Amino acid sequence: MKYAFCQQSGLHQLDSIQIDHPLFKATLLLQGAQIIEFSPLHHHFQNALWLSPSAEYNKGESVRGGIPICWPWFGAADKNPEAIRQSIQRPVAHGFARSSLWQLKEIKESCHQIEVTLILTSSDNSRQYWPYDFELEARFTLGRRLHLQLTTLNTDHRSVNYSQALHTYLPTNSISETRIHGAHNSHYIDALDQWQLKPQRGNINFQGETDRIYQLNISAQTLRAVTPAHTLTLRQSNSRSVVIWNPWIEKSKHLSQFSPNDYKNMFCIETANVLDDAVILAPNASHKISMQLSIEASS
Numbered sequence: 133m134k135y136a137f138c139q140q141s142g143l144h145q146l147d148s149i150q151i152d153h154p155l156f157k158a159t160l161l162l163q164g165a166q167i168i169e170f171s172p173l174h175h176h177f178q179n180a181l182w183l184s185p186s187a188e189y190n191k192g193e194s195v196r197g198g199i200p201i202c203w204p205w206f207g208a209a210d211k212n213p214e215a216i217r218q219s220i221q222r223p224v225a226h227g228f229a230r231s232s233l234w235q236l237k238e239i240k241e242s243c244h245q246i247e248v249t250l251i252l253t254s255s256d257n258s259r260q261y262w263p264y265d266f267e268l269e270a271r272f273t274l275g276r277r278l279h280l281q282l283t284t285l286n287t288d289h290r291s292v293n294y295s296q297a298l299h300t301y302l303p304t305n306s307i308s309e310t311r312i313h314g315a316h317n318s319h320y321i322d323a324l325d326q327w328q329l330k331p332q333r334g335n336i337n338f339q340g341e342t343d344r345i346y347q348l349n350i351s352a353q354t355l356r357a358v359t360p361a362h363t364l365t366l367r368q369s370n371s372r373s374v375v376i377w378n379p380w381i382e383k384s385k386h387l388s389q390f391s392p393n394d395y396k397n398m399f400c401i402e403t404a405n406v407l408d409d410a411v412i413l414a415p416n417a418s419h420k421i422s423m424q425l426s427i428e429a430s431s
């Protein structure tokens with residue numbers, strides 16, 4: 133690999149692309165096409181993504197932090213719509229893309245940004261989980277901001293149904309003082325209260341374990357997470373569902389690559405297509421979902 137700003141590297145069992153650009157530093161894992169670090173210059177090269185201090189870099193296991201890509205189903209297989217459930221052959225949580233090895237397709241470098249494209253195509257391995265042919269492309273455009281676009285191309289002769297999420301882990305210096313703006317007057321499904329539909333008024337805050345699927349009114353939404361230290365702005369497109377998650381005290385004790393106090397310093401905003409917002413793709417059709425993240429110091 134011969135590039136000005138990118139080099140191939142490794143973290144324990146996993147191959148990575150390390151980017152050292154004048155505007156940012158970043159680390160992308162080939163497993164899962166998972167970005168685990170995006171540290172922009174204007175944020176003093178601190179990570180704008182949360183990465184678990186006890187993250188492990190093992191083959192076949194998603195790393196706790198950054199942006200795992202959940203595909204072609206989100207969450208527990210049995211919580212997906214019937215058409216998706218039917219096609220799942222090995223019901224691993226959040227699908228198989230996050231633990232599969234992706235291939236590097238292209239890197240484009242400039243002094244303003246770096247674009248890295250990774251692909252995952254159907255194989256004997258993927259067919260053990262899901263019986264369809266597909267091409268999945270994750271394109272990261274990194275500069276002052278982080279932009280991730282995930283494109284699914286249906287190369288099968290049948291229509292496919294799938295759900296997905298860009299499972300973004302974000303940092304906070306105080307979870308109880310963190311507020312998410314932009315979901316006022318929407319509804320959410322509360323996964324911790326018998327999947328009941330509830331209204332959202334005002335901003336979202338965290339006072340206990342939180343696991344909610346918001347159903348937004350429009351497919352291009354901007355959410356703003358304000359923490360005492362910084363403001364994270366997340367723009368999503370082609371997604372009307374967003375998952376908000378924090379495991380809080382009890383669940384933290386049972387999570388892999390997670391320490392009991394980590395819940396105080398992280399939360400997830402997951403740009404998604406789940407439940408009624410899941411995707412149906414005809415043969416040869418493609419679908420793109422994307423998110424853009426920026427970080428500024430809070431005033």
Ligand SMILES: O=P(O)(O)OC[C@H]1O[C@H](O)[C@H](O)[C@@H](O)[C@@H]1O
Pocket residue numbers: 207225226343344375376377387400402
């Ligand atoms: O531990 P994982 O399989 O990575 O899942 C972590 C979390 O992901 C999502 O946010 C789900 O809504 C949660 O229910 C789940 O606990």
